[in-house]
Amino acid sequence: MTFRAHPPKVEGVAEGPLVTVVMSVYNAGEYLRPSLLSIIDQTYKNLEILVIDDGSTDGCFDSVQDLLVDERVRVIHQANSTKPVAVNRALDQIRGEFYAIQDADDISHPTRIERQVRALLNKPHLAAVFCGNELIINGKFMAPVFAPQSEDDCQSEIRAFRMPALDPTGMFRMSLVGDMRFEPSLKVAETYDYILRIGEIYPMTVLGECLYAYRILPNSLTRRAPTWRRQFEAAAFKRACERRGVRFEPECEDSSHSSRNSLLDNNIAAHFMRSVLDFRRSNRRLSALRTGWQCACLHPADPHYYKALVYALISPTVARRLRRNFQAIPLETTK
Template identity: 80%
Template structure:
């Protein structure tokens, strides 16, 4: 099928599909404005920007009143119900042929929607297209991951109960997934469950580009209550085993690192290791070292956070082999 070109700077998108960008907001504070601006300023302009205010009480919407005059933006206010219920309400209101997720404190790079939409147009059988991402920690962007994943690779990830990429980087085809909803009982890991279910039925890919910036917040729920979070992850894993006719064994899912810090920060070091390996594969050795050092600085007394540095210092041939074999679990995204 010939590539369907999209004009990067097109203002009028006659004949091009409508993309709904879903943003669920709960007390996003100072981060809501830059996050919303990153969607408004996308190179692809034919957008339906659907914001669900899930009972915010911090006045964050006061900071974006001038942006809400954009006729592409719709805001639905509701009492606080949690993210699964909020995004399900959004799914009931989607107007686009495709929809993308945007966390209310994250940043989409300017060409994110354009590039993911092009991939979906070029391969009509795909249900979802994800992309690489970087992290924003203390206001600084770092640790980009940008390795592509084919349909077969994503299928293998799904069979191993892993998401192919960070969940808010996804763009989805409504004709294939529009009937699916997030599980309300999973207050955490609801997107993990959702993406596993999609991958069990349909192909997906990951673009080999870093197009999204995921913000790490110091007051994250996952940092405050790792045991509480793990309960929902086990439940999502149990549900997947049941769908696949497999025996559920909680011990099989408990594969994470033993470092207490890694449990508290949701194994963020795995993301840094993936970033280092991606940089080594692209012969960006200085970038790999910089990323590894940033990882070590997160917890200077914890040996686990020096693993990225070990990978960065390895010979290229060994690094390439590890890049093929390394099976780091993508960072979860409950903030």
């Protein structure tokens, strides 16, 4: 049995401040229904579910017509305008005190919203709360990451031009970030830019729980066009350098990618390494070994994908020392 780091169902803040869940949809196909259901079925019920149909042409909304009768769900249809434009339209209409992101092909665990609301209520100074996530690859859930990050940890990540957690796991406080919008010129890496801007001003934390499942799509445009993707990543990084008064020096080659496969999948292996380390820290060595083996099976002929398995076999201290020399590019750009 695969350990998915699901938290137990708890009685908590089932009613409280209104939370808006924003879902931008473009040709989500068969994945839209389970994704939307995972929000409708949250233990936290005081929700506004704002769905922006960004010009879908695949008939994906036909599969959710029965779900749209839920009075909490509101759908806005528009011509295809890219994800940042779609999300900005949603932000202009949010009624909730907090808002959360949900990608249209991902799954939120049942207590995700409840846990994040509780964290924001407990610490009113926080602008955002993130959580750990696992991956969905070929329909299988694997490689949960669930290490917490404090305010200081998140600040360190932001200073290093890194997101503290996967972007769609975020929940944000509208009273602090309500005036901020996604940069429409960034067709990719728009949330990387957005979260850096928030983190440069306000504190945020990451819950030590895996509450979100992120689907890796083999046919996504950014996976088929890594050079195109990296142009937008560089643009977002340049914007951050300009805000901080740091000289921008574009890299000709990314040393973190030791194989063509890792470039194409935006270094998914790094996520598996984090998962292995989380399992080792929680004394779940068998789960660490299983996760390392799952990574190796992604590309059995590529040595890069065996690193997670090596981390599962060596001591955690040595693994962490090696890990410091290897930083992941945000997974948010893989779709």
